[in-house]
Amino acid sequence: MGDDPVAWRTWRRGSAEGLSGAELLEAVKAGRIWLNLRAVNAAADDYAMLAEEIFADIEGATGQRTFRRDVGLLISSPEVQVFYHLDVPLVTLWQLRGQKTVWLYPPKAPFVEDQQLERIVLKETAEQFAYDPNWDVGAEAVVLTPGRMVTWPQNAPHRIANGGMMNVSLSIEFMTxxxxxxxxxxxxxxxxxxxxxxxxxxxxxxxxxxxxxxxxxxxxxxxxxxxxxRDPLPPTFSLVRGQPGAIATL
Ligand SMILES: [Fe+2]
Structure with missing residues (x-):
């Protein structure tokens, strides 16, 4: 992704064919990359046990059943951002390593219009959409450091900026x-x-x-x-083996 928080169309999907985990981490440290290891609870027992514990706590505290659980391990480069967007399910974001700032905006106009929200739910458009930096006066900024978690009302728009170090976070999405x-x-x-x-x-x-x-x-x-x-964003680049941070256009 680019540097300008308004220019969300600079977000591109890439591929990492043939890279080892170690090479992938070197690429993250050197580049501007955001990895989302989806369903990590299905791949690693430690995360499965952690997710069970977290969801038992959420259900105990809210009295609501949870389902469509999706545990994503996010590994992202220093100084990168996640553009202004919203998610259809509920989300909790847990910081494991590094530091990031999350700006949270109310899930209503002007931050998001009903029609925009409907189009995202209908999957007619990407989850990112137009953002006006003037809206930051109506936002809450939360600094996440290891051990901190943040959550927000369903469909609340948010954007994220990493500090100057590799970040590792868990994004846990679910429905009630x-x-x-x-x-x-x-x-x-x-x-x-x-x-x-x-x-x-x-x-x-x-x-x-x-x-x-x-x-x-x-x-x-x-x-x-x-x-x-439906996948709105096809891959347009791949990471280059042996050259951390380098990308090749597909
Ligand atoms: Fe999100």
Whole structure:
């Protein structure tokens, strides 16, 4: 990714064919790279046990069931950023190594418009979108150091900047019944807006209209097969073996 926090289109996906883990780490230390090792709990028992413990705590503290659990180990270069974006599920971000600053913005206009949020839920657009640095006055900045965790309301936009060292963090995403209901309300609202030109409202909690939209969203999803596999960003570069930090355009 580039240096300008507004220029989110500089974010590119790459490949690392043939590099060993050690070479990959050297590339991270020397370059501007952000690795997301998805489902690390499925690959390593230590992370599986950690995730079980974390989710037991979350369920105990909130009384809510958790599912669609995704544990990602993030390894990223010094001084890099994650552009302004939002995630559909709930997220907790745990810092293991290095230091980073997370800016959190309220999940409402002007930080994100309903229509923008719906398009992200419908997977019609990338999770990144237009960011105005003036919005920082309405943001909360959290500095993460090893051992600290931050979480935020569902769909709250955020952006992240690393300090001058390699960073290692855990991004733990999940759904609860309430979070899944909200995602389905947004999905139905997006379809209502697209299909009928409606200007729908977001219902909070178990409103009867929300439950009706849950049913409508499920029906629409059944009619749009294959959307889960849509990948908006194809790889455009690869890391070069033996030259840490160097990339080759694909
Ligand atoms: Fe995120």
């Amino acid at each position: 019944p309430a979070a899944l209901l909200r995602a389905n309300v947004l999905y139905a609202n997006g379809m209502l807006r697209k299909t009928f030109g409606a200007r729908p409202q977001v219902q909070a909690g178990y409103d009867p209209r929300a439950l009706a939209k849950l049913g409508a969203a499920r029906a629409w999803k059944a009619l749009r097969p294959g959307e889960k596999t």
